[in-house]
Amino acid sequence: MSTLASPAPRTASSAGIPRKAGKRHYGTHIFLAVMAVMWLIPLLWSVYTALRPKADTDKYGYFSVGGAFNFDNFIQAWTQGGFSKYFMNSLLITVPSVLLTLLFASMMAFAVSRVSWKFNVTLLIMFTAGNLLPPQVLAAPLFEMFKHLTLPYSFSDSGNLLNTYISVIAVDTAFQIGFCTFVLSNYMKALSSDLTEAALVDGAGIWRQYWNIILPLCRPALAALGTLEVIFIYNDFFWPLLFIQSGDRLPVTTAINNLQGQFLSNYNLIAAGAMITLIPTLIIYLVLQRQFVAGLTLGSSKG
Amino acid sequence: MSTTAEKPAAPDSEPGTAGQSLAALGRRGVGRRTIRTGRVRRLTRRDRLVLAVMVGLPTLIQLLLVWLPTLFSIALSFTRWNGLDLKDIKPAGTDNYRFVVEDYPPFWPAMQHNILWLVFLALIATPLGLLLAVLLDQKIRGSKIYQSIFFTPVMLSLALIGIIWQLFYNRDSGLLNYLLGTAGTPAAVDWFGDSNVNIWAAMVAATWRHAGYVMILYLAGLKGVDPSLREAASIDGANAVQTFFRVVFPAMRPVNIVIVVITIIESLRAFDIVYIINRGTNGLELLSALVIQNLVGEGQVIGVGSSLAVILLVISLIPIVFYLIRTFGKESKA
Numbered sequence: 311m312s313t314l315a316s317p318a319p320r321t322a323s324s325a326g327i328p329r330k331a332g333k334r335h336y337g338t339h340i341f342l343a344v345m346a347v348m349w350l351i352p353l354l355w356s357v358y359t360a361l362r363p364k365a366d367t368d369k370y371g372y373f374s375v376g377g378a379f380n381f382d383n384f385i386q387a388w389t390q391g392g393f394s395k396y397f398m399n400s401l402l403i404t405v406p407s408v409l410l411t412l413l414f415a416s417m418m419a420f421a422v423s424r425v426s427w428k429f430n431v432t433l434l435i436m437f438t439a440g441n442l443l444p445p446q447v448l449a450a451p452l453f454e455m456f457k458h459l460t461l462p463y464s465f466s467d468s469g470n471l472l473n474t475y476i477s478v479i480a481v482d483t484a485f486q487i488g489f490c491t492f493v494l495s496n497y498m499k500a501l502s503s504d505l506t507e508a509a510l511v512d513g514a515g516i517w518r519q520y521w522n523i524i525l526p527l528c529r530p531a532l533a534a535l536g537t538l539e540v541i542f543i544y545n546d547f548f549w550p551l552l553f554i555q556s557g558d559r560l561p562v563t564t565a566i567n568n569l570q571g572q573f574l575s576n577y578n579l580i581a582a583g584a585m586i587t588l589i590p591t592l593i594i595y596l597v598l599q600r601q602f603v604a605g606l607t608l609g610s611s612k613g
Numbered sequence: 614m615s616t617t618a619e620k621p622a623a624p625d626s627e628p629g630t631a632g633q634s635l636a637a638l639g640r641r642g643v644g645r646r647t648i649r650t651g652r653v654r655r656l657t658r659r660d661r662l663v664l665a666v667m668v669g670l671p672t673l674i675q676l677l678l679v680w681l682p683t684l685f686s687i688a689l690s691f692t693r694w695n696g697l698d699l700k701d702i703k704p705a706g707t708d709n710y711r712f713v714v715e716d717y718p719p720f721w722p723a724m725q726h727n728i729l730w731l732v733f734l735a736l737i738a739t740p741l742g743l744l745l746a747v748l749l750d751q752k753i754r755g756s757k758i759y760q761s762i763f764f765t766p767v768m769l770s771l772a773l774i775g776i777i778w779q780l781f782y783n784r785d786s787g788l789l790n791y792l793l794g795t796a797g798t799p800a801a802v803d804w805f806g807d808s809n810v811n812i813w814a815a816m817v818a819a820t821w822r823h824a825g826y827v828m829i830l831y832l833a834g835l836k837g838v839d840p841s842l843r844e845a846a847s848i849d850g851a852n853a854v855q856t857f858f859r860v861v862f863p864a865m866r867p868v869n870i871v872i873v874v875i876t877i878i879e880s881l882r883a884f885d886i887v888y889i890i891n892r893g894t895n896g897l898e899l900l901s902a903l904v905i906q907n908l909v910g911e912g913q914v915i916g917v918g919s920s921l922a923v924i925l926l927v928i929s930l931i932p933i934v935f936y937l938i939r940t941f942g943k944e945s946k947a
Contacts, residue, residue, distance in 0.1 A: 335751075335753065338748050338751070338753060339753070339754075341748070342745075342748060342749070342753075342759050345745070345763070346758075346759055346762045346763070349762050349763055349765070349766070349821070349825075350762060350765075351781070351788065352777050352778055352780075352781045352788075352821070353765065353766075353777060355780060355781050355788045356776075356777050356780050356781075359780060359786070367786070371796075372785075372786040372787075372788075372791070373788065373791035373796065414670060414671040414674065415671065417666075417667035417668075417670070417671060418667065418668060418671040418672070420667065421664055421667045421668045422668075425656075425664060431941060433668070433672060434941070435937055435941055436672075436675065436680070437671075437675060438936075438937065438940070439933050439937060440675055440679040440680065442874070442878055442929070442932075442933045442936070443679070443683065443926070443929060443933070444878075444881050444882045444884075444901055444925055444926075444929055445882070445884075446882075446884065446900075446901040446904040446905060446922060446925060447682075447683060447686055447904075447922045447923075447925055447926045447929070448678075448679065448682040448683060448686065448922075449904060449905060449908060449918075449922065450685075450686060450689060450904075450908050450915055450918050450919050450922060451681070451682035451683075451685030451686050451689065451919075452678065452682045453908065454685075454696060454915070455682065455685075457696075458699065480674075480678060481678055483674065484674045484675060484677075484678035484679050485678075485679065487671055487674065487675060488675065488679075491671070515657065515659060515660050515663065516656070516659075516660040516663045516664055516667075517663045520667070541768055544770075545768075545769070545770030545771075545772075545773075546770075547770055547771065547772040547884075547885045547888075547889075548884060548885065551888075552905075552909075563770045563772055563773065564772070566772055566773060566776055566889075567772065567888075567889055569776065570776075570779075577780060577783065577786045580776065580779075580780065581780050584773060584776045584777060584780070587770075587773055588769065588773065591768050591769060594768070595765070595768050599761070599764075602768065603764070603829055603833075606767075606826070606829055606830065607829065607830060607833035
């Protein structure tokens with residue numbers, strides 16, 4: 311719980327611990343500064359390449375400072391690459407997946423943590439284990455199951471579940487429920503049982519206990535998990551790659567697989583395209599970094 | 614396992630203190646609630662129905678889309694099938710496994726690469742993340758900024774990381790060859806294209822993300838270590854290194870377990886980076902990529918792909934079972 315209350319790791323440790331000041335810290339600072347620069351170089355290089363027109367990099371070389379700097383590559387990559395479409399697809403996949411994951415996971419977590427019954431632990435183990443499997447293990451059967459599930463053409467133009475958003479949403483949800491159930495059930499277990507007991511005395515049914523009492527108390531955990539899951543699912547490359555064949559239905563992360571073919575060896579455009587896909591992540595990073603870190607560390611304190 | 618959970622243990626446990634893991638907290642909660650449930654709770658028929666739906670729906674999804682396919686994978690690995698008509702599925706015994714092990718050239722390189730990937734993450738990326746966390750846990754100016762920098766790649770998709778590093782590694786336009794002074798000369802290396810070096814280049818790119826991830830988890834872990842432990846160690850005359858390895862590191866056991874599991878699982882799941890570089894061929898063979906190569910495209914050999922998937926599954930089960938035992942078994946009384 312403490313991770314949630316103050317998600318960002320504390321920099322100073324509590325008083326009374328002797329810390330070596332002076333010399334040692336210079337070494338630390340030099341090391342950290344060098345590492346930080348190394349860490350930033352690949353990213354900054356992409357931004358730098360993206361900001362320069364191809365004509366200038368051809369003339370001066372990529373490793374140079376000459377020429378103009380502008381956003382032309384971004385504009386060209388956006389229109390030529392069809393990014394608005396890909397972002398829409400990402401949105402259509404990510405939002406339902408995250409909402410469904412949190413809904414199902416919170417229901418499951420409520421049932422296994424607030425109501426005592428025989429298979430609690432068994433189910434929790436099954437959910438947690440499922441989340442840890444490499445997705446490639448399930449790839450063939452899921453692909454074939456979706457392919458052989460015949461659907462009316464009015465519902466899906468492939469006649470089956472392949473090439474639909476639903477296939478990706480369903481599998482993303484199934485794959486993420488395990489992790490969220492685990493984290494939420496630990497969170498709910500730590501809530502006092504007096505809360506629901508009081509509601510029980512008032513005659514509240516299970517659903518009201520879940521929806522009106524427990525869920526609102528889980529808001530911090532849900533916010534952290536929600537942020538984490540948005541990033542996870544937005545960043546998911548594999549499932550759309552497997553299920554979606556027509557390029558114009560791909561979400562952004564999978565669509566960048568085609569970037570290199572699309573822009574041939576125009577590295578300036580590729581860099582601009584890559585940086586465009588980074589925008590939603592960047593926004594979440596700036597606005598919700600604390601939530602994201604809280605989500606990650608919530609998952610790790612499960613050990 | 615369930616018996617431990619049901620046993621009415623520690624009736625008056627305090628609410629969680631900083632050092633306790635959530636799992637341990639939870640277990641006590643279960644024990645306490647069980648006693649009360651016996652006394653107070655009586656579920657109405659409607660409540661039972663609601664509960665059945667709340668449990669049944671997620672369980673059904675989980676079974677249908679995770680565990681059933683896993684079983685199908687195992688079944689398909691003993692068959693010969695081109696993926697077209699269900700009637701064409703023919704039993705094949707262990708032929709697929711024999712083929713993969715004896716006659717499938719990329720298999721052993723892929724095994725080696727997966728092991729190399731694991732060793733690289735375990736010996737370089739994870740310790741680097743731990744080192745960064747320990748340094749940043751000190752009173753250091755700009756710690757937040759450093760944290761943000763090291764943490765940035767964690768939020769990026771592995772596919773995007775592949776592209777970013779491609780731009781960095783390129784033979785003609787990449788920064789690395791310029792920095793090495795080899796750009797434009799015959800000595801310039803295509804870091805992702807040259808099958809002698811590309812696995813190393815890919816692992817460096819993976820480290821970029823993994824170290825930041827490990828750092829964040831350890832920073833939270835270090836924060837959870839009871840300060841009085843360090844105090845006691847320093848009173849006993851332990852130096853900083855001794856304090857860390859003998860006292861602080863063992864005290865972070867729950868986090869250590871998670872890190873071990875994450876490191877192993879990540880190295881088995883490695884897929885996106887190599888797939889975006891060259892679909893996992895030419896020096897970048899990984900088990901996960903081989904599975905997919907056998908499933909898509911023409912000449913689908915579902916049986917071979919599935920047997921590779923099962924091999925991947927069996928290896929994955931080692932860390933998964935280890936983690937489940939640590940988390941849910943009796944041993945994990947933190």
